[in-house]
Amino acid sequence: MAANRARGQRAGLTRQTVLEAAVRLVDREGMKALSMRRLGAELGVEAMTLYHHVPSKSALLDGMIEQVVAEAVPPEFGAATWREDLRAYAHALMAALAAHPHAVPLLLSRPALTPRNLRTMDAVVRMLHEAGFPLPRTLDILYSLTGFVVGHAAGQAGGVDGAGSLASLDPDAYPMLVRAARAAGGDAGEARFEYALDALLSGFEASRGRT
Structure with a gap:
């Protein structure tokens, strides 16, 4: 174990460098490529060396979510209005997930309640309160808000284009669906995201002050 630790130290490994390498590997080759052995090879160390920085595969996955979500955190919640803060966070989270589409299933499958993520959640709760x-x-x-953004990102990552698929249906069998889809256009995902985000924020505003 001492030899492994020495090799890890000489390689300049930290928890942060391990997590960044894991995200890069998954970005490039997908989640199926991720294993402690493969990640160790990516970093030029034995797989066991990684356990000095992430205690388990589960901790590695949680840390990867933390890395992606951290890209979406604005410098300070409460610096603008709550609507502007939430809108900025939604857009930043969407951009982060679009940049790491292979990581989206992770957010759908595990809460990743790491200290860093919990601090972000605490800041949002404080700002809203x-x-x-x-x-x-x-x-x-x-x-x-988070569920909406992650769900939209999952659809985008999976190549789901509901309007495009509907537009190609038989217009005699489904006349209104086809008309609506064709009117929306072939690339309506961004506009649909904005529309739904506006609706969410308006709904939140209407409930403010209620118990």
Whole structure:
């Protein structure tokens, strides 16, 4: 174990460098390529050396989510209005997930309640509560917004284009669906994201101050 630790130290490994390498590997080759052995080879060390920085494969996966989500965290929640903060966070999270599409299934499958992610959640709850939302509602807003963004990102990562598929249906059998899809256009994903985000934020505004 001492030899492994020495090799890890000479390689300049830290938890951060291990997580960054894991995200790069998954970005390039997908989740199926990720193993401790493969990640160790990527970093030029034995797989056992990685356990000095991430205690388990589960901790590695949680840390990878932390890395991706960290890209979406604005410098300071509460610097603007709560709507502007939430809108900026939603867009930043969407951009981070679009940059790491192979990591999206991770966010759908595990909560990744790491200290760093929990601090981000705490900051959002504080910002919303100070804006006048009851504490239980702050969690409703946080989970609703995050679920919406991750769900949209999952559809994009999976190449789901509902409007494009609907537009090619038989117009005699499904006249209104086909008309609506063709009117929306072939690349309506961004506009649909904005529309739904606006609707969410308006709904949150309408509930502010209610218990």
